[in-house]
Amino acid sequence: MSTLVDIRKLTRSFGGPAVLDGIDLSIAPGEFVALLGRSGSGKSTLLRVLSGLDTAPAERLEIPKRRSVVFQEPRLLPWKSVIQNAVLGVDHSNAKARAQQALTDVGLSHRTQAWPLTLSGGEAQRAALARALVREPELLLLDEPFAALDALTRLRMHDLVFDLWRKHNCAVLLVTHDVWEAVALADRILVLDNGRFSREIRVDLPHPRHRSDPQTAHIETELLKELGVELSHA
Amino acid sequence: MADTIATGQAQPTRPEQIRSERDRSRLARFATRIASPVAIIVLWQVASSTGLLSARTLAAPTEIIAAGEKLVASGELVTGLTVSFLRVLIGFLIALVVGVSLALASGLSKTGEAIIDPPIQMLKAMPFLGLLPLFILWFGIGETPKIGLVAFGAVFPIYLTLHGGIRGIDRKLIEAGQTLGLGTASIIRHIVIPGALPSLLVGIRYGLSVAWLSLVVGEQINASSGIGYIITYARDFLQTDIIVVCLLVYAMMGLLTDGLVRLIEAYALRWRPEAIA
Numbered sequence: 001m002s003t004l005v006d007i008r009k010l011t012r013s014f015g016g017p018a019v020l021d022g023i024d025l026s027i028a029p030g031e032f033v034a035l036l037g038r039s040g041s042g043k044s045t046l047l048r049v050l051s052g053l054d055t056a057p058a059e060r061l062e063i064p065k066r067r068s069v070v071f072q073e074p075r076l077l078p079w080k081s082v083i084q085n086a087v088l089g090v091d092h093s094n095a096k097a098r099a100q101q102a103l104t105d106v107g108l109s110h111r112t113q114a115w116p117l118t119l120s121g122g123e124a125q126r127a128a129l130a131r132a133l134v135r136e137p138e139l140l141l142l143d144e145p146f147a148a149l150d151a152l153t154r155l156r157m158h159d160l161v162f163d164l165w166r167k168h169n170c171a172v173l174l175v176t177h178d179v180w181e182a183v184a185l186a187d188r189i190l191v192l193d194n195g196r197f198s199r200e201i202r203v204d205l206p207h208p209r210h211r212s213d214p215q216t217a218h219i220e221t222e223l224l225k226e227l228g229v230e231l232s233h234a
Numbered sequence: 235m236a237d238t239i240a241t242g243q244a245q246p247t248r249p250e251q252i253r254s255e256r257d258r259s260r261l262a263r264f265a266t267r268i269a270s271p272v273a274i275i276v277l278w279q280v281a282s283s284t285g286l287l288s289a290r291t292l293a294a295p296t297e298i299i300a301a302g303e304k305l306v307a308s309g310e311l312v313t314g315l316t317v318s319f320l321r322v323l324i325g326f327l328i329a330l331v332v333g334v335s336l337a338l339a340s341g342l343s344k345t346g347e348a349i350i351d352p353p354i355q356m357l358k359a360m361p362f363l364g365l366l367p368l369f370i371l372w373f374g375i376g377e378t379p380k381i382g383l384v385a386f387g388a389v390f391p392i393y394l395t396l397h398g399g400i401r402g403i404d405r406k407l408i409e410a411g412q413t414l415g416l417g418t419a420s421i422i423r424h425i426v427i428p429g430a431l432p433s434l435l436v437g438i439r440y441g442l443s444v445a446w447l448s449l450v451v452g453e454q455i456n457a458s459s460g461i462g463y464i465i466t467y468a469r470d471f472l473q474t475d476i477i478v479v480c481l482l483v484y485a486m487m488g489l490l491t492d493g494l495v496r497l498i499e500a501y502a503l504r505w506r507p508e509a510i511a
Contacts, residue, residue: 089414
């Protein structure tokens with residue numbers, strides 16, 4: 001199997017103990033990987049290295065050039081309209097048309113000329129998703145993109161991300177601390193603990209996945225246990 | 235409205251009724267605000283007419299209006315105003331170019347900041363109007379010291395606000411720009427400059443008020459043209475009415491240029507929530 005991301009022995013420390021302690025990670029083209037971990041486990045640090053915002057020593061560090069990031073906050077430029085945000089940095093003759101398409105894909109075709117500060121939290125995050133997808137990334141990095149959204153909006157975003165992933169066929173690395181989010185979406189789930197992967201679970205279940213399904217429930221419980229949460233009433 | 239609530243009558247209010255009531259309350263508020271200035275002017279006029287306030291101290295409002303009309307009719311005021319306005323314009327443009335360049339250099343690079351920021355902070359501490367004697371020694375008594383004083387005074391607010399604005403830009407937006415593949419030049423163009431623009435516009439407004447202030451001071455010294463010249467001339471002949479007219483013109487010009495920047499602000503910052511609301 002070919003790999004899109006190939007990382008060997010990645011270590012990152014900020015003066016103290018290593019935040020990432022000799023990590024190996026490979027992601028296949030088109031694979032959906034979820035990365036779970038408690039706060040301070042190093043997930044955001046790993047994502048920063050993958051997005052190129054941080055550098056760290058590694059034996060091997062292969063990351064595709066065409067990659068884009070959606071952060072926890074939308075990080076839209078407030079002084080540019082939604083569509084201007086989407087075309088930012090796209091070096092393509094019909095960037096406008098592609099941005100229009102991407103915004104339509106996320107259900108924002110009616111808000112293309114809006115100022116970002118007039119969008120709701122969910123709309124702004126969808127605009128950020130569209131901006132990430134306009135550049136047709138091979139690797140889409142999602143850094144807790146739905147953490148700040150309300151529960152209902154978050155569930156709708158899961159469906160949207162799933163559809164977009166199917167459509168664009170890119171590899172996705174979703175950093176989250178929402179266990180159900182990981183189980184609902186990912187092909188493979190990694191648990192990061194103290195700078196190392198402590199668990200890897202393949203989820204070979206058909207989509208859409210339901211929370212009431214005993215198989216997904218089992219995986220969810222396993223993951224929660226791995227994260228140190230025992231469900232007494234489960 | 236208050237009556238309705240007090241008597242407990244549930245009268246349906248029509249929109250036009252609400253609007254006319256709102257207009258009336260706005261009018262009432264305006265009337266209260268204008269009442270005391272009007273009273274002061276009336277008292278002033280009475281004091282002048284009865285001889286309590288001599289024209290050598292302060293001319294009567296009616297005389298000031300007459301003097302203003304005469305100055306406009308003779309063309310003196312327009313000529314003087316043009317000269318003064320050009321001094322402010324040229325001085326302020328110099329301040330804008332210098333201030334923006336320095337702020338960009340110092341806001342965008344650590345080295346630039348180390349070189350530029352300390353001397354500016356030191357110069358800022360000096361009361362710049364006190365430099366006038368030096369400016370006269372260096373530049374003589376022509377246009378240069380006047381324009382120089384305007385430029386020198388206005389450069390600080392522009393530099394300080396823009397520098398602060400650049401330093402205060404959200405790191406997260408710059409990171410977002412980097413992940414979108416923007417280079418340094420594009421990040422400056424799309425993120426740093428628009429992000430610092432609100433601060434710069436505040437600096438420009440403040441700088442303009444300093445520019446007019448510097449002009450008033452600069453024009454008192456050996457002016458042979460401009461509003462300051464009209465004032466000096468009027469002083470020599472004890473014409474307090476003309477002096478007041480000129481002061482009013484200064485005030486109006488200050489308000490006018492400030493209003494102009496506000497217009498630019500309203501357009502350039504139309505993305506801000508307070509502009510949208």
